[in-house]
Every structure is written in C-alpha cells, then in structure tokens.
Amino acid sequence: MPEIEPGDRSLKDLQGLHLWHAPMSSCSQRVRIVLAETGKDYTSHLIDLAKDEHATPEYQAIHPNGLVPAFVDNGRLFIESVDIIQQIADPGSELSASGSTELLAMADDAQADLKLATFEFLFRGVERSDKESFDTFQQQHRNEWLKQFRRDFASGFEKSRIDAVVTRTDKAFKRLDDLLTDGRRFLSGNTFGLADIAWMPNVHRFSLMGWPFERTPHLKNWFERVSERQSYKEALLDWQNEALTGAFADYTSQRRSEGTDIRTFGSLDG
Template identity: 55%
Template sequence: MPEIEPQNQSLKALTGLHLWHAPMSSCSQRVRIVMAETGQNFESHEVNLERGEHASEAYQAIHPKGVVPALVDNGHLIIESIDIIQHVAGKDSPLMKAASHEILARADAAQADLKLLTFEFLFRGAPAKPDAAVQAFQRNHKNAWLTSFHRDFAAGFDRDRIEQAVARTRDDFEFLDARLSDGRVFLAGEQMSLEDVAWMPNAHRFQLMGWPFQRTAHLAKWFERMKQRPSYRKGLSEWENPAAIAMFTAYSAKRQAEGTGITSFAGLSA
C-alpha cells in the first residue's frame, strides 16, 4: 500500500521529507540507506522501541500498525519500508529501474523471519524489561500480531518455529548467492539498485547472529562490497549503538559456544 490517509491530520501540513524511524531497525536502515544513495535529507523523528514509544497513541496515529518506519513526503504518508524506498528512489531512478519486483518482494517477506530470529538470537540476551513496561505495551499497542509475537517471545519460541525461519533464511541467501554466481557486482547486475538496499540490513543483522556466510561465498563478497559504500555507513553503521552491538556479539558467541546458536538449526553446521 504505497500511501495511506493519516489519522493524524496534522501530518498533511508537513513539508519536505519526515522520517519516523529507529536507529537499529532493519526496515529503517533500508530507508536511510536509500536516502544516502540519492543524497536526500530528511527531518528525523526517532522512535524509541525500547521504551515502547511505538505503542503510544501518538505514534499509532501516524503508523496504524505501530511499527517503524513511516515517511511523510509533503503531507503524503507512506508506511511500508519497501514502498518507502521505492518512493524515495523515484520511479525513473537507476536504483528503481534495475530492481526486480521478485527480489524486493522476497526481501519484504523475509522480514518476519528476520524479526523472529533477531529476538531469539540477539534480543534474548538483553536485560528483561520491567513487568510494568511489558504490561503497558500489551495494553496500549493495537497491533494484535505484534502483541502476540511479544507474548510468544516471553514464553519461548517453539524449536520448530525457529527451524523453519532459519531454513527459509538459508534458502533466501542461497538464492541470492546463485544470483551473484555469474560474477555480477550487485544483485541486479552491474548497477546498484533497490535490491541491494533491501538486503543489506538483513545481511548485517544475520552477521551479528553468527550466520555462516562462508556457505555462500558470492553473497559474502557482495556484502563486503556493500559495507564499503558511504550509504552503508551513513544509513546503517553510524546509527548503531556500540554498547548494544557489543552485547549482541557477546550473546551470539555465548549461544554458539553452548551449541544453541543459529548454526545449530536447519543443518547449518553441516
């Protein structure tokens, strides 16, 4: 859905680009990367997910699903990250023209698994939130899928659910690796495109989890190239919290040492 009618009518009076985002949200990273690639500036509105700001009435009046990112472009509200990056890039831009709808749709579908695996292999190592904060989130957030997801996380995900998410991710990365096996520089060929933008944050997130990218050598080399781009630094790494990255890295290493890390699922250790 490229554009929606805002519940908060004051958004219609905004001029320029306004982005509601979270520093380490993978979908927010996509949008900031394409902003950097296209040289566009935006008015930043950070949403603190740790404090549950996305469950506030004020934010849910901006994004009815209560997730990030959300973009307002001269009064027009767009809420899905794939739609946002296409809008920001512009239909006549090289970034847009070179991109395949199939690859973008696959990146979009991959977000559910990325979320589940992020919570399991990174966020589970974070300090538990106070009961009052957990209860407030459940009470105030209107997105039934998201509140159910958080309850499942607190109870512990079933191993089969994790296995399936890891297997789908493995299939995605093997698909992308095969696409790159002809020696192309970017996912779409010799031209940087929204395909690269859409998948860069995913590769980064799974690297934090200890994903065995040595299994997909072409994809590993692609990601190393992507990390050298100024847009990667400006849209992703400069927004990261070093303390959080250190915590995630340590927790991932602990899980791997215990034999419960991501490589212990879906035959990744084979």
C-alpha cells in the first residue's frame, strides 16, 4: 500500500517531510538511514512505544494500523517502511538503482519474524507490562493482529512458532550470504542502495540476540562494511537507549548460560 488517505485530514496540509517514528523500531531505523543518506531535512514526531502512544486515537488517525513509522511528504501519507524509503530516495539515484525488488520484498516479509524474535529474545528480559496497561492497550488499539501478538507474548510463544521464525531467518540470511559470494560489496551489486538499508536494522537486531553470523561469513563482512557508514551511526546507533541495550546483552548472556538462547531453536539447534 504505497500511499493512503489519512484519517487525520490535517496531515494533507503539512509541508515538507514529517516522520512519526520510535527510536529502536527497526522499520523506523530504515527510514532514518535513508534520510541520513540523502541528507533530507524532516520534522521528527517521536512515538513512545513503551507508553503505548501508538494505541492512542490520535496516532491511529495517522497510522490506521497503529504501527511505526508513518511518513508524510507534502501532504501525502505513507505507512509501509519499504514504500517510504523508496519515496524518499530520488528516482534514478544510486540508492534507488541498487534497490532490488526481490530483496526489498524479502526484508518486508521478514518483519513479522523479526518482531517475534525481538520480543522473545530481547524484550522478554525487560518487558514489565502491568495489567492495567495491558488491558488499556487491548481496549484502545484497533489492530487485531497486534493485540493478539501482545496476548501471545504474555502467555509465552509456542516453541514450534519460535523454531519456525529462527529457521526462516536462517534461510533468509543464507540467501543474502549467497548473493555476496561473487565478490560484490553490497546486496544489489557494488553500489550501496535501498536493499542494504532495508536489511541493516535486521542484521543489527539479530546481532543483539547473539545470532551466529559465523554461519554466513559474507553477510558478516557486509555488515561490518555498512555499519561503518555515518548514516548507520546517526540514524541507528545514536538513537539507541544504551541502558536498554545493556539489559538486552545481560538477558542474552543469561539465556546462553541457561541453554535457551536463539542458537538452541530451529535450524540453529545442532
């Protein structure tokens, strides 16, 4: 869905670029990276996911699914991160030219798995939602999928579901690794582009979970290259909550010592 009509009609009067985003949202990270790469100015509207600001009626009038990011380009509203990064990148630019449709679609498809893995292997160690907040979210949010996801997280994801997520992710990373075996520096060739931007936050996030990137050495080398870019620092690292990432590291270490970390699921197990 490249462009939608906003529920909040005042968005149509906005001039310039406006981004509703969250600091550690992987889809928000994609958009901030492409904005940094293009050097385009934008007005930032932060959404505090921990306080469930994405469940408010005001925000759901901007993004009908109550997710981040949402992006307005001179009154035109876009709500899917892959569509947004293509909108920001100028047609005919090197960024757009290096934006494989297949790889962008793969990155888009990977988001649901990334979300579940993030909640299981990172947020489970730090998420402390009280019953009142949980009930309010269930009452206010209109996204039935997201509400069910919250319920599933609270009760605990089934092992078979986690196994499937890990196995699909392993398959996707191997596919990316295969693309990089011919000596190319970036995912679509020798020029950095949208395909790289779409996958950078995902690889970063799984690295926080202790993913064994030694299984995909070409992908590991690719990430070392792209993470040296200034846009990675400005749009991703500088937005991280260091206390939170420290808690993630502690939880990942704890699960490793217990034998329940990400390496013990799906195709990574054994």
